[in-house]
Amino acid sequence: MRNRRTALRLGAALTFGFGAGAASAQTVASQDADLIKRGEYLATAGDCVACHTAPGGKPFAGNYVLNTPIGKIRTPNLTPDKETGLGNWSADDFYRAFHEGITKDGSYLYPAFPFAWYTKVTRADADAIFAYLKSLPAVHEPRKDSEIPFPFNIRTALITWRTAFFTAGEFQPDPQASAEVNRGGYLVEGLGHCGMCHNANKIVGNSGLAGKLGGGVIDGWYAPNITPDDHTGIGAWSDDQVVTYLKTGAAPGNLPGVAAGPMRQTIEESLSKMTDADLKAMVAYLRTQKAKESYKSKDLQAFNAAGAPGAATYLSYCSSCHKPDGKGVEGAIPALAGNTSVQAKGPETVIRVILGGLSAQNGYAPMPAIGAGMTDQEVADVTDYVRNAWGNTAPVIGERGIVATARKATETMLAGSAPCAEIAQLEIAKAIAESGAPQKLKGLAQEDFIPVINTLLPPIKAAVPDAKGDDIVNGLTTAFCQAGRNDPAYEKLAWHAVIGSFSSIVYSQMKNPEVRASKDGAMPTP
Incomplete structure (x- = not known):
């Protein structure tokens, strides 16, 4: 799951008159704000938004499609809408779903919702997540039907899976381990639900199978071994490398390369927003796990x-x-x-x-x-x-x-197999629009890529001086896609090669603005 929230009900007793009542109200408001803020951080650690936001949909409004071995499951609305979301749920209802995998109406939840991990989350943290979710704008978004064939669409059949694989219970700290290692264990085994992707052997939703954290396939991507094995795990990485990778998607020394697929999304939406102390704790916990060889050379x-x-x-x-x-x-x-x-x-x-x-x-x-x-x-x-x-x-x-x-x-903008994206950073989108890029990029011949890009970059960089170079490169690539994707001039060319060349040249000109166009407009080497 990927989100949070709880409503605290605090009574107001005017024991000491109006002034005391006002002070009490301020205290209550402060406590509510603190709880919501903590819940937001915890929901971010759980990356709730990823599974509960459909492409192009409102955050946490659900209808994201999870491709599972038993069919396509659409996620529920977590906003406080009373008809289609959590508006009529209580904190007890939410905790039961989080801790036991049983929904408000008493039916079993499919283990695509990682309650096998979330059961380890404390009641206080679950309440904070619920408080955060209840503070979100209500979005009326009915849940669309999932596509699950018989007999898996019979929820009562889940009792077999639950009996074999699921045991409810909050995380129990190891008295022999440090506070840092226990904190990391709480995050890795609970909210982070790392094993959901990185366990080698998975029966949907089971968090305790053999091959724990040894790597495995998830939704067509390979989640690598994250045990301390030297060859196929993180044994050869330093702690700083692992922390930097979790925070940015890359690490010093090029050892692990760059994050891609679901891991990149998890880093962008979740891990990059966590504290350094929590990331270090997660690494400390991973170091305590038994090293597993994914294969022997x-x-x-x-x-x-x-x-x-x-x-x-x-x-x-x-x-x-x-x-x-x-x-x-x-x-x-x-x-x-x-x-x-x-x-x-x-x-x-x-x-x-x-x-x-x-x-x-x-x-x-x-x-x-x-x-x-x-x-x-x-x-x-x-x-x-x-x-x-x-x-x-x-x-x-x-x-x-x-x-x-x-x-x-594989559906991506660069491959031409997905629609053109939208520029995520509003200030960069504005700067690109004001630079005249939407007009200048229309009908652009390949030999003109470099000179036109060189006219666009200075005003864009001046308008957003603190913007990351990556975001400008990706923003201009998106603008080019929007301007040229359906241009007849590119019909005889491979679109993936055209947009790939454009994107690479933007990167090159960001790094080396003195480079000029060659006679044939060939792509420079970064």
Whole structure:
């Protein structure tokens, strides 16, 4: 779940006359505000907004579709609307759902709602989350029907799952562990519900299976091993690297590369807004877990990188940025050689990034959706290559159709498989509009990318001097998508290549504004 709130009912007793009553009211208001603020932080730690906000919908109004092994489940409205949300719920109702997985009407909740983790949250924290949710603007948003086939649509059948896998109970601190480790355990095992994605073996919603935190597939992405294993986990990372990664999605030294997919969303909406003390506590707790090998290098299939078909594909599509030796460009292009995320047990995340690209983040250049122009076999070959070249070791792809399945599920603006986004930062959207970009980017020939971008960047940067370079790059890329996506001039070109080239040039000109357009308008190397 991803949100919070509670209404405190405080009586007003005028024992000492009007003045005392006014002071009491102020105290009550202050207590309410403090409770709501604490609930907001806790709901952020639980990343409630991610699952309870549909694309283009109002925050916490629900109808986000969760793709689960038993079907598509649409999430409920958590705003205080009385007809469609939590308006008629009490704090007791909310705690029962949070702690036991039983809704207000007494029916069982599907374990897609992570109550198997949230049961560990204290009553005081659950009340604070409820208080926060009750303070939100009410949104009238009826919940749409889920798409769950028989017999899984019979909620009473969930008693079997609950009996086998679920035990209610708040987090119990380890008396032998430090306060920091216990705080981290409370967050990792409770609100953070990290095992929901990172457990190796999952039966929907079970938080206690073997393979705990050893990595696993979630919604077509691979959530890596986060145990202290040196090769496939975080054992080779320093504490500072892990904390920085959790806070920003990247880490010093290029060791883990950059976050993508659901992890990037979790960082943006949740982890980046948590205190450094809580992030350090989570890392301290992870360090206490038993190291698990996702796979043993000696058991891997022999792989001759030099003669692999993916080598030629890599040189053609990838080496200009990531370099022939896979070391990338420090601070601009993540290294693939030695990258622990690249060497995860599952290839899903590498495949999805190749197919969908990545927007700019943490000072790193955007990655074009190069896989949109490859065949499925080329994507599979180059995935195996980067996961096993330059000293990397990882299992080769054994599942036929994995790339085709990933391609169908990959919907991004850079790949041309999703609508153009909206610019998230209002001040940047305003600066881009005032720069004349919507008009100047229409009908833009590729050889004019650099000169036009160079006329747009100075006024935009002057209008928002404190804006992150990443946000300006992504904002201008979005503006270009809106201006050119349906332009007949690009009909004979691969749109993913056009927008990828534009985005990369914006990044280059942000970093190196002195670069001028070449005669053929070729994309400069960041």
